[in-house]
Amino acid sequence: MSKYCFGVDLGGTTVKIGLFTPEGEVVEKWEIPTRTQENGSKILPDIADAILAKMQERGIAREAVIGVGIGVPGPVDDAGVIYRAVNLGWGVFNINETLGGLLGIDVKAGNDANVAALGEMWCGGGKGYKDIVLATLGTGIGGGIITNGKIVTGSKGAGGEIGHIHLVDDEPDACGCGNHGCFEQYGSATGIVRLAKRRLAASEEDSVLRTAQAEGTLSAKAVFDAVKGGDKIACEIAEEFGSYLGKGFAAIAAVVNPEVFVLGGGVSKAGEILFGYIAKNYEKYAFHACRNAVFKLATLGNDAGIYGAAKLVLG
Amino acid sequence: MSKYCFGVDLGGTTVKIGLFTPEGEVVEKWEIPTRTQENGSKILPDIADAILAKMQERGIAREAVIGVGIGVPGPVDDAGVIYRAVNLGWGVFNINETLGGLLGIDVKAGNDANVAALGEMWCGGGKGYKDIVLATLGTGIGGGIITNGKIVTGSKGAGGEIGHIHLVDDEPDACGCGNHGCFEQYGSATGIVRLAKRRLAASEEDSVLRTAQAEGTLSAKAVFDAVKGGDKIACEIAEEFGSYLGKGFAAIAAVVNPEVFVLGGGVSKAGEILFGYIAKNYEKYAFHACRNAVFKLATLGNDAGIYGAAKLVLG
Numbered sequence: 001m002s003k004y005c006f007g008v009d010l011g012g013t014t015v016k017i018g019l020f021t022p023e024g025e026v027v028e029k030w031e032i033p034t035r036t037q038e039n040g041s042k043i044l045p046d047i048a049d050a051i052l053a054k055m056q057e058r059g060i061a062r063e064a065v066i067g068v069g070i071g072v073p074g075p076v077d078d079a080g081v082i083y084r085a086v087n088l089g090w091g092v093f094n095i096n097e098t099l100g101g102l103l104g105i106d107v108k109a110g111n112d113a114n115v116a117a118l119g120e121m122w123c124g125g126g127k128g129y130k131d132i133v134l135a136t137l138g139t140g141i142g143g144g145i146i147t148n149g150k151i152v153t154g155s156k157g158a159g160g161e162i163g164h165i166h167l168v169d170d171e172p173d174a175c176g177c178g179n180h181g182c183f184e185q186y187g188s189a190t191g192i193v194r195l196a197k198r199r200l201a202a203s204e205e206d207s208v209l210r211t212a213q214a215e216g217t218l219s220a221k222a223v224f225d226a227v228k229g230g231d232k233i234a235c236e237i238a239e240e241f242g243s244y245l246g247k248g249f250a251a252i253a254a255v256v257n258p259e260v261f262v263l264g265g266g267v268s269k270a271g272e273i274l275f276g277y278i279a280k281n282y283e284k285y286a287f288h289a290c291r292n293a294v295f296k297l298a299t300l301g302n303d304a305g306i307y308g309a310a311k312l313v314l315g
Numbered sequence: 316m317s318k319y320c321f322g323v324d325l326g327g328t329t330v331k332i333g334l335f336t337p338e339g340e341v342v343e344k345w346e347i348p349t350r351t352q353e354n355g356s357k358i359l360p361d362i363a364d365a366i367l368a369k370m371q372e373r374g375i376a377r378e379a380v381i382g383v384g385i386g387v388p389g390p391v392d393d394a395g396v397i398y399r400a401v402n403l404g405w406g407v408f409n410i411n412e413t414l415g416g417l418l419g420i421d422v423k424a425g426n427d428a429n430v431a432a433l434g435e436m437w438c439g440g441g442k443g444y445k446d447i448v449l450a451t452l453g454t455g456i457g458g459g460i461i462t463n464g465k466i467v468t469g470s471k472g473a474g475g476e477i478g479h480i481h482l483v484d485d486e487p488d489a490c491g492c493g494n495h496g497c498f499e500q501y502g503s504a505t506g507i508v509r510l511a512k513r514r515l516a517a518s519e520e521d522s523v524l525r526t527a528q529a530e531g532t533l534s535a536k537a538v539f540d541a542v543k544g545g546d547k548i549a550c551e552i553a554e555e556f557g558s559y560l561g562k563g564f565a566a567i568a569a570v571v572n573p574e575v576f577v578l579g580g581g582v583s584k585a586g587e588i589l590f591g592y593i594a595k596n597y598e599k600y601a602f603h604a605c606r607n608a609v610f611k612l613a614t615l616g617n618d619a620g621i622y623g624a625a626k627l628v629l630g
Binding site: 075078083129130131145147148150152153154155156157158159160161162163164165166177178179182183247250251252253254255256257258259285287288289290292293 | 390393398444446463468469472474475477478479480492493494497562565567568569573600603604607608
């Protein structure tokens, strides 16, 4: 009998579901809407219905399903208890037990960012490694830490909240979390735009980025395009941006000593030129025994969550 | 048949050995010298002889020994390979295989600081927790990270090298590791003396610490004794010291989200007054989901290593 597992990535508007073989092949993937009304009480029944219908459609018996993994947008502990998921309207409850009860199948839940890291380790940019850090450089910095092949969940599911490492004293702007000076205020897509605006305001020097700013198109992409064109101010901004990323990653390395940093999110699309700025600064700030870590691109994109969720139940 | 395990703490001058029950009772502990001559080639045979002699003396059969754990002063990976141990004269080799071959018993090796953290989790200040950070505030800052009951070894055995988190830009003095601005340059016994000297040099204000400095007795203890006496400058130094410790611990928390920080080393002897300065600053810099971590004193002292080594083989 062929064996299968399901990986579920629960987002605020869409639930992605994947049917996998234990070897990491996607047999099928599809989406259903996330119905957040009535305090999100329909979400898990909808997911259970979708999975059971798929099993019936394909003639897959319960005994053939190793388990169902699910990544959710909130802190989840190792027992499957979610502590809060504001976007879903959820309070505190045990996802493994609730969804497992609806399915009659073993369920394992994890935080979505941590689960994505596991997916990248299994079949993506971190394939072949067992000590990895996934950093998703988007609006903020999402993260997931894998040591010896396992997610670092932490005591309250807040392991891998790397975007909130304190990096800078005396930052006037507040981070989304309420603190001042968090890593993601500098090392994210939002962060590089902030750095760019500050740098542009600090002098009258010419730069193609002034046009971008005037047109409202100042972005990570605009900065790195300007770097490629040799724009002096853009190079300075990229250097400063790289120094924050180097410091943040070096701090993480002194705690968990990863083999590889896997970078995803919109900012990572800048590619090699970005990696050069990061690696140079990482080497400057990292403890010597941690300097051999490499930087790689995430390759699974929006599918990292379903891959990692499936891997959760494979152990 | 009663079961036993041995825990070995290998230091540069002395090897501590403990005979344990699986429940964490010390049956006996003793020491032998560390003979570092001939590139440390006598060290493991000496340890094997000592353990085999103890088994014979007590009539303990090989089958009754679950295993021998050993903490060593250098980076060790999960397979037992040591990468360097300058103090011992050792090159790269597999400790588990070498010592295991001499004993005919399963051996598990780990880095001494990481192993001490495991010991504090098993029977010390971290008892009852499974996500802990041990920080030993001595000449430097040693560390060990335990997540979900297991040591975070890292890819090259450099997990838990928390003393080398980069905290301060533009530090003129170099850390022992060669970098500038490492956590242990501020948060250690050496660090508080540096902060005190800088603060005393920055003004002419009166302080009992000026006498201590003149007499060569400026120390963490002198600072906290002066704080208890209400010395204004000492209070400022303690506040600054606490802010570095708060920032460093908050950075670690954003990576691994521990339940408890267990503090050891000479500086920790300052006790409650120190903990107050740390906790206040930790709450300021920590991500909200990590703020519930507590601070506790390490309780095993120099025995943490043998306890943790024994626990290594108990899993």
